[in-house]
Amino acid sequence: MKGKYHKLASRRGKKKALVAIGHKIIVAAYFIIKNKEEYKEPVRRDDPMSKQLIAKSFLKRIKELGFIIEENHLVPAL
Secondary structure, eight states: OHHHHHHHHHHHOHHHHHHHHHHHHHHHHHHHHHHTOOOOOOOOOOOHHHHHHHHHHHHHHHHHTTOOOOOOOOOOOO
């Protein structure tokens, strides 16, 4: 949730980020109590598709900053 907070705080502001994270905690607590289950940390998505989307957005941002990108083919590192 720390990463989610920082991401929201940078876009929406600290107060709104705190409210959003508080909401996430309350919803999680509700379902833990309702279903009588232990809390399970959400699994991070490290799939290749999300990495491609991130790389694509970085390339777009670099172009917006005025840099010229000659090769548009992305090859993931091994």
